[in-house]
Amino acid sequence: MKVGQVLLKGATIVSMDDVAGDLDEGDILIEGDRIVAIGVRLEVPDAEVVDLRGRIVIPGLINAHLHTWQTGLRGIAANWTLLEYFRWMHAGLATCFTPDDLFCATQVGALNQINSGTTTLVDWCHNNPTPTHTDAALDGLLDAGIRARFMHGSPKPDPKPGQPHFSEIPHPRAEVERLLRDRLGKNTGRVDLGLAILGPHYSTLEVARHDIRLAREHGLIASMHQGGGTEKAPRGWEALDEDGLIGPWINIVHGNDLSDERLARLVALGVSFSIAPEGEMTQGHGFPIVGRLRALNAAPTVGVDLESIMSGDMFSVVRMALGMQRAFDNAASRQSHGQIPETSTISTREALSWITTAGARMLGLTDRIGSLTPGKQADLVVIDARAINMRPLHDPVSTVVMQTSLANIESVMIAGEWKKRAGQLLASDIDRKLDRLAESGRRIARAMNLRTAA
Ligand SMILES: [Zn+2]
Numbered sequence: 001m002k003v004g005q006v007l008l009k010g011a012t013i014v015s016m017d018d019v020a021g022d023l024d025e026g027d028i029l030i031e032g033d034r035i036v037a038i039g040v041r042l043e044v045p046d047a048e049v050v051d052l053r054g055r056i057v058i059p060g061l062i063n064a065h066l067h068t069w070q071t072g073l074r075g076i077a078a079n080w081t082l083l084e085y086f087r088w089m090h091a092g093l094a095t096c097f098t099p100d101d102l103f104c105a106t107q108v109g110a111l112n113q114i115n116s117g118t119t120t121l122v123d124w125c126h127n128n129p130t131p132t133h134t135d136a137a138l139d140g141l142l143d144a145g146i147r148a149r150f151m152h153g154s155p156k157p158d159p160k161p162g163q164p165h166f167s168e169i170p171h172p173r174a175e176v177e178r179l180l181r182d183r184l185g186k187n188t189g190r191v192d193l194g195l196a197i198l199g200p201h202y203s204t205l206e207v208a209r210h211d212i213r214l215a216r217e218h219g220l221i222a223s224m225h226q227g228g229g230t231e232k233a234p235r236g237w238e239a240l241d242e243d244g245l246i247g248p249w250i251n252i253v254h255g256n257d258l259s260d261e262r263l264a265r266l267v268a269l270g271v272s273f274s275i276a277p278e279g280e281m282t283q284g285h286g287f288p289i290v291g292r293l294r295a296l297n298a299a300p301t302v303g304v305d306l307e308s309i310m311s312g313d314m315f316s317v318v319r320m321a322l323g324m325q326r327a328f329d330n331a332a333s334r335q336s337h338g339q340i341p342e343t344s345t346i347s348t349r350e351a352l353s354w355i356t357t358a359g360a361r362m363l364g365l366t367d368r369i370g371s372l373t374p375g376k377q378a379d380l381v382v383i384d385a386r387a388i389n390m391r392p393l394h395d396p397v398s399t400v401v402m403q404t405s406l407a408n409i410e411s412v413m414i415a416g417e418w419k420k421r422a423g424q425l426l427a428s429d430i431d432r433k434l435d436r437l438a439e440s441g442r443r444i445a446r447a448m449n450l451r452t453a454a
Contacts, residue, residue: 006030007044011052012396015372016059016356030378033415054386056396059371060119060379061314062359064274065303068123069102071109072441077308082228082283090156094127096447099136104437106140114419116313117409119379121146124196126153151223153196167203167232171211199224200236212245223251227285256286267296272362276305277321290325299358314355315404322351348401382411
């Protein structure tokens, strides 16, 4: 059977690939789920041609951290500090979720990511009280058709009398094995499994050891929040280091409170870092560690974290990470040299790499995603550069990072399939899905007596 060929013609291409480079007017040939060629005036007689003059094509964005299950609670936590968030979200609202609530939040949240240009989502799902909840969240993710790493995590309720605190409960082995057996692969499918564990900040050392070993045994990433409040396992990182349990399979989220020495050691061991700049500044984590990672020749990956606080749009959060670190660097230069730096300390291209190539590296998927490269998956975003907020185009990378809004995301392709085309998300019954999500969100908020609009 002949595989269908699609030829994207005449676009400005920002490939984020050193060999393919950037093209002012280039073509991309797609065959099945893969990119097979990038070049100028490609001639492919039988291909379906898509005229993309006036558009910029970039690799699909990689959102490194999102609790998609909170989509139905949009805006509800926008005025909460981290302490309020723990009390009201994890010990409160999270406990009111039915499997159906997880389904519609994950489905709509993932569709919104596609609509905004994200093609790979790290869905950090830590509201899985039962396997039925987990299956429902997964069904939502699969239904949306996004590429994803489903990070399976445990909820954080207040313990009932006689029950252990969540920090003392090891990650459920049987559930991980069920998911691998029945539902998900490892680095091979559209949706793969990872572990959202508590780690030494949120669990005892014994639990952290158990959970990392479980992830290692199955070749999975172990991702964990680090920071906010008192750590459960003081000197936990030192102990895990001595045990040889730290390596590229570890992903740390936030990390604002790590000492310089500890951060350097973790980077040297190959640990990846995911920051959520807007949420970290809002909730009280501290300053995002962009500059501290750069000083160690490491790059952050960037995530939205919480639609219960902010927009799900990746360009907003990456601009925040870039602007914040430039401000720090400029202030440091003023202080040490009495003047601003001769040139910007961080380029817009580097910022774009945080949400493309760095994300792919973190997920161990550099051979499949992160750049427009022949042989990789056809995950891409078409940005309309003809709009009033985009013209004239002098520096396509800077226009992409600094000017692009949701209104400019014209089309999105995942694995060679259009998921959004000509400004329209290609999903059925969006209004019905949104009504169902609104009903779910209102019911959860009402259960906690939180004020919510009718
Ligand atoms: Zn988080």
